[in-house]
Amino acid sequence: MDETKGIKRSKGISRAQFLAGSAAVGAAGMVASAGHARATEAGHGRGLRRQGIVYTVGAGETPGTAWSARRMRADVRAIRDDLHADTIDVTGDGVERLTATAAEAAERGLHVWLQPTLGDAPQRDILEHLAETGRFAERLRRQGASVDFSVGCEFWLFVPGILPGETALDRIRHLQNGTVDWPRTLRRLAEFTEKAAKVGRSVFKGNLSYAAAQSIDDPDWSLFDIVGIDYYSYFEKRSGYVRELKQYLRWGKPLAITEFGTCAYVGAPEAGGMGWDVVDYDKEPPEIKGDLVRSERVQAGYMGELLDVFASMGLYAAMTFEFISADAPHRPDEPRLDLDMAAYAITKAIKDRPDDPASGWHWEPKEAFHAVARRYARRARPDARRDHG
Template identity: 45%
Template sequence: MISRQGFLRSLVGAAALLGMGGGTAAASGQRRAAEAGAAAGRLRGGVCYDTGVLHAAGEPLSRVRWNRHLLEREIRTIAAELRCPSITAFGSDLGRLAETTDAALRNGVQVFVQPRLYDHPQEEVLAHLAEAARAAERQRTGDNVKFVTGCEHFLFTPGILPGATFLDRIRGVESIPETEWPKIIGRFREFLGRAVDVTRREFRGKITYGSAAGADALWTDWSLFDFVGLDYYEHFATDAEYTADLDRYRSRWNKPLMVLEFGCCTFTGAAEAGGMGWDVVDFEADPPVIKPGIVRDEREQADHVARMLRVFDQEKVAGAHLYSVISPDLPHNPTCRDRDLDIAAYSLFKAVRERFDDESSPYRLEPKQSYHAFKRHNR
């Protein structure tokens, strides 16, 4: 498995080279106390809803099966069963994003709209952002729709890190010389500034950005945004370490923290693997299989989800969205461990396909232990 620790060590080292990092814990504590006084009630968790992402041109969306009835049923589950106050709706098809936003708003759920277009030229990504922002503005009434100007562009958008695909960029990050990092961070900031410009021209509501905690979250000029947006897969032994880590973002920018992604996969050791947990699948095999030595573990996932919701509640973040509620592209196989792709899923439900190897197959959802932990918290 790709080492998340080594990956983040390279990125944090790059930030240190440029003198980036947190402010004082005392200042952060004062702001957190003020936020606590202003925030009424307990934080209820939200979820990410995947509408399908387009990788290379000409390929199908990562979520193949899609229809209005399925969408409506799943959004009702999010609103009524899980009692989520908000979701991050992400994907590449702008029609699907608009459908999801409409269904969520009708069910009383606020929406963070996040267009994603992996490994496409920067001009295409910016045009896609602008079109998505126009559509989101048409659906916005007051503060019920917010806009996310993409996800971890340094990895998913070419031209910032070296590498033709995002997997190339992930695997090559540890070998980048220190002398290259100022140029990389400069290219990232230039692109993100352009992304904010095209978004602000089309969208009049609040905006944020889906940054990786410990990586481009430290490079981002958050004065451009209304929230600090974090994909937060950090793993610490104590709550105090989480407090100190979140303080890096709170104290420097004095803006609300919005956790746009958190969670872990469904195997022993998944909480520590965090955002790299998906790498337990050998996608080079045909068909893809779970790598040797990986043990399915719903209890670890459930405990981690419950713990993170408690931490985010204590820290009075503006919101927290679990990644993700369902993962139809990683179906559960109850009879063959090597093909149980749900082991690599961050989802609250197992997706059980009628025809396991057919991505367009109907599926049913079965709750995992994490579903019950999440539901208990929101109750």
């Protein structure tokens, strides 16, 4: 996907590759402790309580693709008015970017799911970054904004000292090579998750959550009010999704799908969390591998079906992954260079001058954007459109 969570896309390092980590190790995991729901009941009948989109505030690979306040404000308006989302999952690193985006979303009357994800930094720095962001979330909440706070995403991959390796790429390689001491890894993961939850509780008094990967981290959910799952499964029948998702309701707590999505080519949904792995970054410029067939319809169909499943189960929230991948531009006339095929975004970034790294760009909606927008518009809550600005 894009340069999310503070990791560059260069040489193939991307958020999508992080999904490969969980796919590479299978179903290893910890046993979670049961706890009582603090937020709300696990289900509330048909329909999603929160229908959202992941919006990443990364630094970007170039000045042109970096976060900017001007673009962010326009994007937030589009998310509310055109996508009909009532929730923005503001994620990434950089306290200033996170807090400015969260404040704009709250000002526009949207529910804020705020999730700092500083990665590849000392654990002390990650916890300090978490605390500072959480203090701002609490100020927003006290001012009357609707806010949930997530202490982070997939700690086993982003936080040094849990898996071997200095960087996320190193840790992915250890996963793929099988050179992981799982008892030690799971113990360290549990220890850091507990620390993060403690920090989160100390600064934020609303609902607390965490975005867990399906395969590896199965945290002690008694530490949190909302179960959060990054979900990238594929089943031929909807019953498969329902059966799998029900396991996450066993704690009696609200379930938020903190990420879900797929790429825009034939066969991408079947690839699950490995859908990203279709770009050869050893070439300059990077190229799409093989003879993939671009299909926005495939992406739209998968995402629409998943939203229908989530709504039928009455889940607390679903956050489409993601709004934009600025560093994966769409090249309609050159399929081999169409990196947007390997992006999970529901919009496509289009450069004014495709071969110029410094070129300006804009986004256009994909079919998936419209598929999500139709569902969100049907299920929009009456108060979701109010604007305090």
